[in-house]
Amino acid sequence: MLVKDIMQSEVATISPFATIREAMRKMRDCNVKSLVVDKRDPHDAYGILTYTTILRTIVSEDGDIDLINVYDVCAKPVISVYAEMDVKHVARLMITQDVRRIIVLRDNELEGIITMNDIITPVLKLAE
Numbered sequence: 560m561l562v563k564d565i566m567q568s569e570v571a572t573i574s575p576f577a578t579i580r581e582a583m584r585k586m587r588d589c590n591v592k593s594l595v596v597d598k599r600d601p602h603d604a605y606g607i608l609t610y611t612t613i614l615r616t617i618v619s620e621d622g623d624i625d626l627i628n629v630y631d632v633c634a635k636p637v638i639s640v641y642a643e644m645d646v647k648h649v650a651r652l653m654i655t656q657d658v659r660r661i662i663v664l665r666d667n668e669l670e671g672i673i674t675m676n677d678i679i680t681p682v683l684k685l686a687e
Contacts, residue, residue: 562644567672572595573585573596574629575596578626579613579628579629593607593608593660594608594629596629596633605637606637607637608629608633608634637662640661659675
């Protein structure tokens with residue numbers, strides 16, 4: 560099974576200059592637990608912002624979420640793979656790097672995202 564067979568091509572993204580409050584609102588509106596942070600320029604890297612990152616930021620900054628930009632707290636560069644990669648390699652990468660989400664790139668541009676849940680669902684179906 561290849562990444563392109565199970566990845567999500569609809570990816571919620573956000574500007575690196577958005578505030579944490581804007582990111583939280585977008586996560587709620589899109590019903591997602593993470594956002595891919597856009598590149599600032601063509602030679603930049605994508606980032607990722609998760610609920611965990613937001614909670615950690617709120618606690619450490621005493622909740623001042625309107626003054627902190629997404630770019631300042633996101634994980635960057637985010638781990639990425641290509642769509643033609645075998646899913647077993649991606650699963651191993653997630654385990655060794657202790658991540659739940661990996662973005663999919665083509666020519667350094669965002670093509671999709673793959674999560675642990677995307678991998679587990681087809682595996683469970685095969686086991687049934």
